[in-house]
Amino acid sequence: MSLLVFYLFAAIAVLAALGMVVLRNPVHSALSLALVFVSLAAMYVLLSAPFIAVAQVMIYAGAILILFVFVIMLLSPGTDQGVGALKAQRGLAILFGAALLVLLIAVLGGAVLPPTRGTFTPEAIAAEGDTQAVGALLFTNFLLPFEITSILLLVAIVGVIVLAKKRQSISKQ
Amino acid sequence: MPIDYLPILVMVVVVVAFAAIALTLSSLTGPRHPTAAKLEPYESGMPPFGSARRRISIKYYLTAVLFILFDIEIIFFYPWAVLFRQLKLFGLVEMGVFVLILLIGYVYVWRKGGFNWD
Numbered sequence: 001m002s003l004l005v006f007y008l009f010a011a012i013a014v015l016a017a018l019g020m021v022v023l024r025n026p027v028h029s030a031l032s033l034a035l036v037f038v039s040l041a042a043m044y045v046l047l048s049a050p051f052i053a054v055a056q057v058m059i060y061a062g063a064i065l066i067l068f069v070f071v072i073m074l075l076s077p078g079t080d081q082g083v084g085a086l087k088a089q090r091g092l093a094i095l096f097g098a099a100l101l102v103l104l105i106a107v108l109g110g111a112v113l114p115p116t117r118g119t120f121t122p123e124a125i126a127a128e129g130d131t132q133a134v135g136a137l138l139f140t141n142f143l144l145p146f147e148i149t150s151i152l153l154l155v156a157i158v159g160v161i162v163l164a165k166k167r168q169s170i171s172k173q
Numbered sequence: 174m175p176i177d178y179l180p181i182l183v184m185v186v187v188v189v190a191f192a193a194i195a196l197t198l199s200s201l202t203g204p205r206h207p208t209a210a211k212l213e214p215y216e217s218g219m220p221p222f223g224s225a226r227r228r229i230s231i232k233y234y235l236t237a238v239l240f241i242l243f244d245i246e247i248i249f250f251y252p253w254a255v256l257f258r259q260l261k262l263f264g265l266v267e268m269g270v271f272v273l274i275l276l277i278g279y280v281y282v283w284r285k286g287g288f289n290w291d
Contacts, residue, residue, distance in 0.1 A: 002175060045175050058248055059248060063245060064241075066241065067237055067238070067241055074228060074233065076226055135253060147271055150270075150274040150275050153275055153278065157275075157281065160235060161285045164231070
């Protein structure tokens with residue numbers, strides 16, 4: 001059952017990824033990318049990692065994709081722009097893409113992942129719940145990095161205002 | 174447990190099936206008498222003007238990036254909310270510090286007129 005669901009979402013993810021590359025309209029590409037992100041979230045759920053699934057939906061499908069859509073809105077590329085310039089690269093792209101595929105299959109095809117070590121075995125995480133496992137560490141052992149994240153976000157917020165907000169409107173106040 | 178997420182999968186299937194059936198049935202059975210007025214895009218009853226593919230003001234970029242930053246903040250609330258009872262007062266204080274630092278950013282954006290549309 002689980003394997004069937006995996007193949008379903010794997011097929012959706014691959015098709016949507018292809019659509020993201022092939023579709024000419026950038027908005028359609030962005031929607032395909034959203035489908036890829038959601039399919040990947042479903043795969044994380046199948047791997048008993050619902051926290052990563054939620055993060056995938058909220059950060060990738062929520063935030064990153066919104067950024068892409070906003071960039072499409074701001075730049076408003078025509079549906080046929082950019083394709084002509086890339087035509088000369090098409091042969092090379094296919095060649096190098098095929099070479100990369102062969103290399104990946106050669107390297108990863110025979111790879112065997114080492115057995116899990118440490119306290120967080122799949123069974124332990126399944127018993128505790130992965131959100132609980134992440135949270136328990138984040139709010140105790142990794143408390144300082146967690147609080148520093150807020151400073152990082154603060155720096156980013158200040159950076160946005162400094163870069164994107166016009167100076168004159170600040171001096172007006 | 175992946176099996177706990179079965180209702181979501183069922184809902185996704187139902188939603189996709191409902192949308193597909195509704196669109197297919199209405200396109201198969203609905204009468205079609207197109208006129209120029211009917212084929213116009215609907216813009217709240219106003220006569221449509223300009224292209225929908227025009228570029229949009231860079232001011233929206235500020236909104237987008239601020240949204241993303243506060244959206245990233247939310248992902249930290251999720252494990253915190255799950256563990257809220259176990260963390261007790263300590264959890265409340267540490268999230269308080271986290272929110273306080275981000276509140277400085279919020280107040281900064283507010284004072285600099287980041288929410289104004291000038």
